[in-house]
Amino acid sequence: MATEFPARYTGPTVAEIGERATIRAILDAAPSHRNGDDAAVLPLPNPNTRTVVTTDMLVEGRHFRLDWSRAAEIGHKAVVQNFADIEAMGARPVAVVLALSTPGHTPVDFITELARGVGDRVSAYSADLAGGDLTGGEHVVVSVSAIGHLGGSLPALTLDAARPGQAVVASGRIGYSAAGLALLQRYGREQVPAEFSGLVDAHLAPTVDPGRGVIARAAGASSMTDNSDGLITDLGTIARRSQVGIDLADLAIAPDELLTAAGKLLGVDPWTWVLTGGEDHTLIGTTSKDAPSGFRVIGAVHRRRAGATVTVDSVPPVHSAGWDSFPGSGGGILDSETP
Structure with a gap:
């Protein structure tokens, strides 16, 4: 067409x-x-x-x-x-x-x-x-x-440099883009209730604060990625590449009031957006030092053990699927209710 x-x-x-x-x-x-x-x-x-x-x-x-x-x-x-x-x-x-x-x-x-x-x-x-x-x-x-x-001479922030004992830190919203997509799929752009415009904007025009990665590297971060394919998927990549486990803190990543309200409106568990929704482009990394400026602690790195690679309060996440570029495997943002 x-x-x-x-x-x-x-x-x-x-x-x-x-x-x-x-x-x-x-x-x-x-x-x-x-x-x-x-x-x-x-x-x-x-x-x-x-x-x-x-x-x-x-x-x-x-x-x-x-x-x-x-x-x-x-x-x-x-x-x-x-x-x-x-x-x-x-x-x-x-x-x-x-x-x-x-x-x-x-x-x-x-x-x-x-x-x-x-x-x-x-x-x-x-x-x-x-x-x-x-x-x-x-x-x-x-x-x-x-x-x-x-x-400078510091190493790049790579996917294979997370170490047990480090904190997991994040800069930016998590789950907003996926929630915005769900609202667009339900209402179209013109009919989305005004109170959720911030979620729609997060999907259509996401932002990353300039210089945050540079600051994190200078402040001692060792690994980093951006939340493009989903929080569990992207942190799972760091965990596998670094041969570690990652445990996220429930309270640190819990859906905020806006995500909760959108979930109630759509009849969707907002944790789906937080755990599996990508395209926020939130910077997520690990560090042995204090959280860099503009970052917050959302979890910890531990030694790899049997079971889920990424957990939430030591329990496997209730949602774990993420973005996949090929529809046959359930991926894509426009052909799936939850990316």
């Missing part, structure tokens, strides 16, 4: 003005002195600094719906999910490149708004949109690659 764009996007289409004019519109919407040549030339990082690279993709119908998401929110989300990966390594994001596939009947207004969303988000990190690519396709696909710098 052909992509249908909301009526708010008017004016000429990409096919009508052509590729070059569309690229000029992107450059105008998200200006950067590094963008617009055959390739971007980035300055060498400071001595004793390493380069960190990641890439991620948003596909229409799988990761966003045009009747829910505004173009700027799609651009915003594409940047955040990549910058969260950079931050989770303890690095500082410095640039992104954007690849966009879109149908010929795409309104140019949609493209420029998406580019503004990308530009606004990279600016919040003092980073640049350094280049990209534009091509035709049947549906809207947004692919972002992000570049970061890891300064």
Whole structure:
């Protein structure tokens, strides 16, 4: 089925003005002195600094719906999910490149708004949109690659560096994005009760505070990830890679009043969103020291033992499924009531 764009996007289409004019519109919407040549030339990082690279993709119908998401929110989300990966390594994001596939009947207004969303988000990190690519396709696909710098001699925050005796710490909300998705699935964007707008925003345009990963690394954290696939799934990855067990504190991760109210409205156990709902991009790590600034303690690391790899108050979690990219295994955010 052909992509249908909301009526708010008017004016000429990409096919009508052509590729070059569309690229000029992107450059105008998200200006950067590094963008617009055959390739971007980035300055060498400071001595004793390493380069960190990641890439991620948003596909229409799988990761966003045009009747829910505004173009700027799609651009915003594409940047955040990549910058969260950079931050989770303890690095500082410095640039992104954007690849966009879109149908010929795409309104140019949609493209420029998406580019503004990308530009606004990279600016919040003092980073640049350094280049990209534009091509035709049947549906809207947004692919972002992000570049970061890891300064100093401290090791990166990796998945295999959690150690028994450490605290598990988190920066950001847990479960909000999944709750927002459930509300959108039930009501659509326009009919979601106003008191739950914060949950919807958390799904459509998640945020990660700039610099949190850098702060955590400087403060002594050893491992870190971002909550993209679900709390139990992502912490389970750390536990398996580090060959440890992780026990979460019930009171530290319990659904707050807003999640509880949304669960009551929808008839859903809000613990499902906390334990299995990804795309919050909350930074979750382990440390032997005090919780870094902006982080809170949510659990502890222990020696690996028989039973569940990740527990809640020493009991296997009541919900443990997480995001999976392939529908046959029950994954996907738009084809499942609880991602």
